[in-house]
Amino acid sequence: MAETTMAQALNLALRDALAEDPSVVVYGEDVGPLGGVFRVTDGLTAEFGEDRCFDSPLAEAGIVGTAVGMAMYGLRPVVEMQFDAFGYPAFEQVVSHVAKTRNRTRGRVSLPMVIRVPYGGGIGGVEHHSDSSEAYYAHTPGLRVVTPSTPADAYSMLREAVESPDPVVFLEPKRRYWTKGEVERGTRTEPMDRAVVRRRGSDVTLIAYGPTVATALETAEAAAAEGVGVEVVDLRGLSPFDDATVADSVRGTGRAVVVHEAPVFGGYGAEVAARVTERCFHYLEAPVLRVGGFDIPYPPPRLEEHHLPGVDRILDAIARLQWESRWVSPGARAGAAGEPLPVAEVGA
Amino acid sequence: MAETTMAQALNLALRDALAEDPSVVVYGEDVGPLGGVFRVTDGLTAEFGEDRCFDSPLAEAGIVGTAVGMAMYGLRPVVEMQFDAFGYPAFEQVVSHVAKTRNRTRGRVSLPMVIRVPYGGGIGGVEHHSDSSEAYYAHTPGLRVVTPSTPADAYSMLREAVESPDPVVFLEPKRRYWTKGEVERGTRTEPMDRAVVRRRGSDVTLIAYGPTVATALETAEAAAAEGVGVEVVDLRGLSPFDDATVADSVRGTGRAVVVHEAPVFGGYGAEVAARVTERCFHYLEAPVLRVGGFDIPYPPPRLEEHHLPGVDRILDAIARLQWESRWVSPGARAGAAGEPLPVAEVGA
Amino acid sequence: MERTDDRPDQASPPLPSLEPIRLVDQRGRRVDDPVHHSPDHAVLLRLLRGMVVGRRFDRQAGALARQGRLAVYPSSFGQEACQVGGVLAMRADDWLFPTYRDSVALVTRGVDPVGVLTLLRGDWHSGYDPNRYRCAPQCTPLATNAPHAVGLAHAARRAGSDLAALVMMGDGATSEGDAHEAYNFAAVWNAPVVFLVQNNQWAISVPVRKQSRAPTLAHKAIGYGMRGHHVDGNDAAAVYAVVSRALADARAGRGPAIVEARTYRMDPHTNSDAPQRYRDDAEVERWRARDPVDRLTALLRAEGRLDDAALAGFTQEGEELAADLRERMADEDAPDPDELFAHVLAAPTAQLTEQRAALRDEVRKEAGHG
């Protein structure tokens, strides 16, 4: 198997979905001949015709609103918001219709549609090109909100999203579009609302999703060098939330840090921290900490490195997890999850 | 002083602001001759003229977007979104411009504007008339988000919001519009970003805001009858957050429940729970619980009573705060905050 | 590849007429129109019947609202010609996209009146099966149903169907961004949609002059390269004729259209509105003289096509509908709280199942106490 980028994996998913199901249509701004500004829809118009993949007028509420109508007629529209912040004009349609139509009609009308949103920063984009808006969507009942972190998941989860009877906000971590990995066409990974443990470790759980999973794994590597066993959970599904997997991990480690790019205040990490604490209170050695963007508008490209949560900031948070107060040293708690790691103290 | 409803208090605040500052203008849908669907702008057009309080075309993005331009010119526009859910069409303007213009222009352009949003349920409104969207706004850096719970605060906080150099999303708990209280024109209560302890109690802190403050106080009354001392904190400012007041209270009681109407998942309560836990971890006897709406679209009027957090549901949450495990009985912890209350066990 | 050029390849569609298209004048006399022909007497009788029955339904719903049996009722009184004329112009397989105001349209379309009132009674957000009646749920956020219609109609056309969609919207709603985007998508995609704008002169308290400076709202069509038609909205024959033609054009691929029907909201915005704050009774009275039911009645009587018996039949039908409605709306069964969790997503999540269980518990406890 050749290595595939996440963008290519998404492209393959759309290609296979279009080929297998004539009710799938792909549209949005520049998704036709151009193939999307990130080339996720590259070649789809050429292969499937203008009827299946096409450019629409430039209006996000119109794109989402017409997709609602198409889904009512039985199509499975997959629409793209070109960049995260350009999804805001469609907010009304998303919140008041996409999310609510099934409920409004007592289940008589379902909207099997996917809203693809390239989100997050780290690509040197100028203002409005690097927002992380997952918190807005995740707080909206009636939507499924998912985000892959690997090419294989990108393929599988997008296939699943297209097949879902529910509307899915599909958040694509744009700075991971060029990340490579093995992708087997047709192969499905875990269901999209399931969290996955990406690395075992016994001392602390890092909870990440989308663009920050790779950062969390890097952090785990760095921590391992200092003897701290970091377990990394990739949430994948943001709504609904996979309580079992996450709580399991945190009960095993007794410590947790959530990592995302969005501003921390009122961010998705708050939900993770709150619900993990509710479920794991007596297992926790320290409060669940959150590492994310500052509570500021997304910075200009030349300052974004300071804003994005990187390895150092995550390590700092891990260090603040009140290790000095622990009555059990790392490694001794390994029973629950994975191999014991060498005991070591992390700087206070 | 005569008793004043919250709607009247808001009206007085606008009246006084219009009278004192010629740069204040009030506009939106039906705020002119009709006086707004809740009569908050009643009589303003008659008193100050069409030039100062007027009806605009029916388009929320246009209303907020033109207010941005007016504020750029030096006016202080106060605009109304007729109901909470009808603010969504303006989301793009709010997130990408209202919140960001000061930052974008390095402080050269400030937008002293107020977006008034009647929010929350409990008035028997049909779909789209009872949403609680505070989480969307509170997660958006660059906005101040506040919500009063009493007529006196309504008056004072709206005056302060109008005078603020920052844009303020002013959330009005619509089902409390008819709540009465003393209002002294011209008198200011606490600053709008300050939380206030509405009732002292030593066993548990209820953290509420806007419409749920009254519910929390009722709950405290009911709990007192069973011998549990409930402290009630009214947040008032949702963003920025008053950490000092809230943490102080929770450190005193060791237990906390956040109450709001919005769906709990990804709601504002998650932020409260997460940050209180970060700051008070070692004082907490139990996880901070959240009581709110279910994770469903707002129900139709005949079912809303089941959705809204009421006294019973809050008492249930208090009962779940692991009293059985406590090593100190209520009252014995009273040192930190307020009078000791009679010791009593709350059902497990 | 696409090619751009330096000159448009098409001219503008003709401007809508300033004088609304009218086939029957206020006093019930026929008016000639160069383009539109009057529907035949059978259709005129169906229009009258629909308006008489619809009005009776509307009056009954208003009464239910005053009695507190509806959470709210936005009346159709005065707008029957638009709603009945628009709906009767539709084919059975066409789709209707109504607003909160269009109860009479839905009743005319055959939706169970109790289902029409489910939203307004507060039992649920919508009370009928959209697929069965080919009627979207009544839409409250203004103009947001318009792009849905465009998407549905475009999808249908793409699938080889020649159905068309009729969107109903108010004068106020045309100011919303979503109206614009829907008009534009429809035009660019050549989607078979007719936007029927019931210009009832008011958006709650705001007169249409504060909504738009266009001579007519139908003029908006020009900016999308669409046809715009300006019709007397109190003339059911004209509304029927214009909408029929517009639907026929749309389904034949000749493009979507905006039809502005100039009418009047005789009642307050809803039962909780206070119109005395913003409009004169004299204006209401002026419009009363243009009543759509009276007008068509006068015509049909003058032409000998309507006798007392026939009219009494329509009235009787309305009374039966009203009586049935009163009876069925008296049934006070509260909706089941379990349903709150039933339709959020296709399958229940752990989270929702847990919450449902918690609510069941609460309800059980309360019942125990009570």
Next chain:
Amino acid sequence: MERTDDRPDQASPPLPSLEPIRLVDQRGRRVDDPVHHSPDHAVLLRLLRGMVVGRRFDRQAGALARQGRLAVYPSSFGQEACQVGGVLAMRADDWLFPTYRDSVALVTRGVDPVGVLTLLRGDWHSGYDPNRYRCAPQCTPLATNAPHAVGLAHAARRAGSDLAALVMMGDGATSEGDAHEAYNFAAVWNAPVVFLVQNNQWAISVPVRKQSRAPTLAHKAIGYGMRGHHVDGNDAAAVYAVVSRALADARAGRGPAIVEARTYRMDPHTNSDAPQRYRDDAEVERWRARDPVDRLTALLRAEGRLDDAALAGFTQEGEELAADLRERMADEDAPDPDELFAHVLAAPTAQLTEQRAALRDEVRKEAGHG
């Protein structure tokens, strides 16, 4: 109280001409227009100078982008007549509302070229003082600057000023709901705003034919009861004349207007675009023959108003600007991370102060390591 009526009290403004208003043809010969007069030679020379200098700026910025010194650059190449003509038609106290594409407009307006590029270099989101230049920040979310202009112009008029606002927007942006709402507010409020739509035929890869079925984008004005003007966007004289007149009308209370300037984006959308995927070079070449600079040069030369020395002077000015820009853009001082927290709200909050301190710590530690 407001009164509604059953018939419009005004007719439509005239339809825009299908043939764009043109004062100078492609070969630099004068064309008569019944309404618009050519600006005098002094103005024509200013227009040419603005275009020559603006183009040189634009070419330099493009080079900086290729060198990686800008995060991105959306070029104005081919659109100089619109941007220079539009800006020179403004009064000093008027306000400009530009987009990301309008660098040449800003340079023409007198904004420091380094400030113009601050956004695109990625130092900050905007690099000039809007109040000083009466230029709003370059706007990226399409059409969202249009309502700002309407609000500002309305506020100014209300305060007794007769300033006007010029909004720049692209053909693609006209599809957005915000464009519609802004047009409508402007018309209803009679706000002194001119919407200059640079129809450069493409919205990234989407041709204007997929954006609108209207004969011209200027036809959109009709739906708002506004004037629409369709002008040759590569004829600086015509753009200047039409925008000047529209601004004069607007400030005199004769209403806002949409001016569509038909032009062409000669370069890729930005330096990272791949236009070979969606358009033919032949099309670009066709438009090259309509170059706005060549056209005005030819006219002025033919009329004996431009000699080699004068032209060399303009060129020289452009070279100086470019050299200065190169030099000042070479300065690689990174912006100060502290500033991230400085402008979020008027006064620092405890929360932000804490976060700033944490970041200072991080930066200090990293510097220590490095």
